[in-house]
Amino acid sequence: MAQTEKYVLNMGPQHPSTHGVLQVQVELDGENIVGAKPVMGYLHRGIEKLMESRTYVQCVPFTDRLDYVSAMNNNLGFCMAVEKLAGIEVPERAEYIRVICAELNRIASHHVFIGSLTNDLGSATGMIYAFRDREKILDLFNIICGARMTAHYIRIGGVAADAQDEFLRDTQKFIDYVPEMLDEYNKLFSGNEIFQARMKKTSIITKEMALKFGMSGPNIRASGVDYDIRKIDKYGAYGKFDFDVPLGKRGDNWDRYMIRMKEIAESAKIIQQALDNMPEGPYMAKVPKVLRPPKGDAYHRVENTRGELGFYIVSDGSTKPYRVHIRRPSFVNLQALDTMCKGMLLADAVTAFATIDPLMGEVDC
Amino acid sequence: MWGKGLITGMKVTWGHWFGKKETVYYPEEKLPMTERFRGGHLAFDEEKCIGCKLCAIGCPNAALDLTVSVDENKKRHMESYVHQIGRCMYCDLCIEACPTKAISWDKNYEFASYFKEDMTYDALVEARNRRGNNE
Numbered sequence: 001m002a003q004t005e006k007y008v009l010n011m012g013p014q015h016p017s018t019h020g021v022l023q024v025q026v027e028l029d030g031e032n033i034v035g036a037k038p039v040m041g042y043l044h045r046g047i048e049k050l051m052e053s054r055t056y057v058q059c060v061p062f063t064d065r066l067d068y069v070s071a072m073n074n075n076l077g078f079c080m081a082v083e084k085l086a087g088i089e090v091p092e093r094a095e096y097i098r099v100i101c102a103e104l105n106r107i108a109s110h111h112v113f114i115g116s117l118t119n120d121l122g123s124a125t126g127m128i129y130a131f132r133d134r135e136k137i138l139d140l141f142n143i144i145c146g147a148r149m150t151a152h153y154i155r156i157g158g159v160a161a162d163a164q165d166e167f168l169r170d171t172q173k174f175i176d177y178v179p180e181m182l183d184e185y186n187k188l189f190s191g192n193e194i195f196q197a198r199m200k201k202t203s204i205i206t207k208e209m210a211l212k213f214g215m216s217g218p219n220i221r222a223s224g225v226d227y228d229i230r231k232i233d234k235y236g237a238y239g240k241f242d243f244d245v246p247l248g249k250r251g252d253n254w255d256r257y258m259i260r261m262k263e264i265a266e267s268a269k270i271i272q273q274a275l276d277n278m279p280e281g282p283y284m285a286k287v288p289k290v291l292r293p294p295k296g297d298a299y300h301r302v303e304n305t306r307g308e309l310g311f312y313i314v315s316d317g318s319t320k321p322y323r324v325h326i327r328r329p330s331f332v333n334l335q336a337l338d339t340m341c342k343g344m345l346l347a348d349a350v351t352a353f354a355t356i357d358p359l360m361g362e363v364d365c
Numbered sequence: 366m367w368g369k370g371l372i373t374g375m376k377v378t379w380g381h382w383f384g385k386k387e388t389v390y391y392p393e394e395k396l397p398m399t400e401r402f403r404g405g406h407l408a409f410d411e412e413k414c415i416g417c418k419l420c421a422i423g424c425p426n427a428a429l430d431l432t433v434s435v436d437e438n439k440k441r442h443m444e445s446y447v448h449q450i451g452r453c454m455y456c457d458l459c460i461e462a463c464p465t466k467a468i469s470w471d472k473n474y475e476f477a478s479y480f481k482e483d484m485t486y487d488a489l490v491e492a493r494n495r496r497g498n499n500e
């Protein structure tokens with residue numbers, strides 16, 4: 001037999017199948033992967049440091065740029081951490097609007113997941129379908145806050161502006177459309193034999209491994225660990241809604257995909273309940289013009305689309321945070337990449353990148 | 366049966382062949398921008414502005430560079446209102462900070478340019494030009 005030599009192949013940071021500017025050094029033995037090392041830092045903007053020289057209110061738009069496909073969830077995490085620090089009570093209507101926006105954003109983000117996954121597997125059609133539907137949500141955001149991605153809508157103490165009737169009506173329309181949408185996706189790719197063959201029993205992460213890596217979000221739930229911060233912490237208005245946490249069994253690529261499909265349905269369920277029980281009242285608490293939280297620190301975590309997003313803020317009693325640390329789920333989840341790729345074929349590495357769903361804005365921060 | 370899923374998928378695609386189009390023929394056809402749309406240049410209203418600079422103070426990225434002069438009656442006048450689009454992240458904080466609602470978005474999203482210099486403009490000059498054209 002011919003002697004083969006191991007060699008290193010660079011995928012990214014400009015490879016079409018790596019998400020954002022992720023570089024992966026794949027060590028290969030023929031076509032088999034021996035190791036995969038993510039290299040990051042291409043999108044580092046120093047957001048944590050930037051926040052130290054800005055007032056609390058000015059920090060919020062920077063959180064949009066962390067996980068830029070689910071900006072609302074980032075806004076929510078930061079604002080809730082500051083509210084905890086400063087002891088601000090958020091009006092009920094604002095809590096409901098926040099939940100609607102955060103869940104809509106979760107669906108939009110899963111659209112990106114589905115779209116890029118199918119695209120990476122060679123089905124550009126799939127991407128167009130997912131992005132068509134994502135556009136419907138971005139249009140909703142455009143109505144409510146005037147921006148499609150960098151929302152900056154959830155603010156410290158509430159939301160930037162009240163939800164208009166137009167927004168609520170169109171959201172209802174979208175929620176009514178969700179079952180039809182999922183049905184179409186299932187017909188289009190879930191049932192596709194090639195798709196299944198490439199997804200099932202590939203890149204398995206067991207329960208133990210997922211826990212050891214400190215993974216969170218849909219990735220850990222696909223491995224069968226019941227860990228959803230919306231259920232555990234019941235932050236904001238989440239305690240008032242009835243929804244299930246879908247779990248996977250095997251922890252393979254297929255489970256990671258199916259979990260997200262099911263989560264879309266669950267998010268739609270939450271939004272429906274929020275729309276039905278939307279209370280009247282103010283959308284913003286009374287927040288002092290110059291916000292000076294007392295000396296101390298606060299940590300708040302939310303269930304971001306990609307997992308546990310936490311903000312740790314230290315205040316020295318001035319108008320600017322002394323230190324902000326962000327616990328970014330994508331960054332932690334990316335640790336599993338090596339394990340997921342080992343022993344797989346090079347073509348499967350692309351699937352593993354897609355189902356782990358890293359977002360470089362969040363990984364690099 | 367292997368291949369059934371493929372055929373079902375193909376049916377979905379074919380079903381859309383005759384369906385409604387999701388896109389518009391830009392630039393012949395343009396989508397209207399929403400009421401709250403944040404984007405474009407800042408439309409400045411000289412009459413309303415009191416020269417308090419709250420907008421520039423509220424900006425997280427120092428994208429606004431204002432020059433204000435004070436006349437003999439202690440009245441403040443805006444001399445120039447420079448907006449650097451390259452630094453702006455369209456967060457809306459300047460507009461929300463303005464006590465007299467003197468600035469708003471002009472909602473023109475077609476301002477991509479080849480040169481960096483074109484990304485800096487004086488909103489005051491633009492406002493005066495606009496008024497000159499209207500008169």
Ligand code: SF4
Nearest residue numbers: 424453454456457459
């Ligand atoms: S939108 Fe934000 S970044 Fe842009 S000029 Fe206004 S305050 Fe500054």
Ligand code: SF4
Nearest residue numbers: 414415417418420463
């Ligand atoms: S905040 Fe408004 S009134 Fe004050 S300087 Fe800016 S534009 Fe003028």
